[in-house]
Amino acid sequence: MSDSTSQRTALIVEDDPDIRDLLATTLRMNGFLIIEAASGLDGLAALKEHKPDLITLDLNLPDLDGVEVCRQCRAVSDAYIVMVTARQDEIDRLIGLEIGADDFIGKPFSPRELSARVSAMFRRPRTGTVNSSPEGNEVLRHNNLTMDVEGRVVTLDGQELALTRIEFDLLETLLTGAQRVWTREALLNRVWGDGWSQDHHLVEVHIRNLRKKLGEDMSNPGFIRTVRGVGYRMMPGDSAR
Template identity: 35%
Template sequence: MKSILLIDDDTELGELLQEYLALEGFELTPVHNGESGLEQALKGHYDLILLDVMLPKINGFEVLRRIRAESQVPVIMLTARGESVDRVLGLEHGADDYIAKPYHHHELVARIRALFRRIDMTGDSTTTAAEGAIQVGTLVLTPSDRGVCLDGENLVLTGAEFGVLQCMMEHAGELVSKDTLSMSALGRSLMAYDRSIDMHVSNLRKKLGRREDGNDWIKTVRSRGYLLVKS
């Protein structure tokens, strides 16, 4: 049974989700403020964290920032509908995905299953690729241990960032559509006005820096997708 931590100050919602997700095969632990949620996230062993933005004591962005300083556990941000700034900030701070409130329980379960499906698919592929790394120039990705090394130094990536990079490295020199990247990184199709892949690519660019020739590792093909430079 997958273990999920919910950090949300809505106690009634927490109780309802705890019962509903149990029927779907998930074990949910609700926590109702940012301070307790952060403590629980860092000391517990959870497969996923559902994190609200508006929290008492410590807001969701700060909770996420502190979690990411110590852990790469998958995080789905819960944001107010229409607050696109919150979604962008959540992704910039290292969230894997987001879902707008209010949401239907079926939608939340679908998003959770999509993320776990992506993680499980990555795990399955690592068994066949355990002996071989993917290398593009000085950038090396090893699926077996989900490691990424650039110029001999290890990079720390979130699960979504790793999924995006792996997909692009497997198709180095080729255009990869945003929808393909979304399926690889998030386990779901891209939605209208969804900037999640754009933000994950932006975060990757910051972590990868420039190539030896001074150019970016990743090129944008406007309205179509992205391309990892092969040489």
């Protein structure tokens, strides 16, 4: 990502010139320097050259599939990624793919909504994942699960888990408030930021993906308990900081 003292850069990967212009205008009004690409290959090349802070990525590109472009972006970049799709029903599929995108928005979209979502993401800056755990980092434990908060590393029985950023932030929230029942709205506000209080399905899908990576048996969960009609909490266990 760009240095925090410099202007933020947004890479727009979109083959429709009208949508590309609307995205560019909206993000430029939010203070971004704009880089545009009309294909997946051009987008990947621009990513390597400009190292943007934000990427908006069309799902249906003329060369590479947007999902594949997202995977390749995430492999080399910690930029925030917003997937853009013309079909609302594609959003559920995208969320379930665990491709590393931070948000999904459907066409046609409101410039105001896009601005609000981008602002919410950047109000919660994140650090990139590192493999080391320097002495003094905060470590959270729950039975055989360990989280290095600053290093953003989670291990289960000593094996590192490949969590997405959203999954990590959800798990950190649950662990730091292990005795608390977190409502879906509270998790949305904590992990996604303001303006997401009605998107409960986002929480449910990401919790489901997180449970799979934790090896959860839904009939006998070991870590995350669903409190029916309310939200989620950690199962009873040995927790430490």
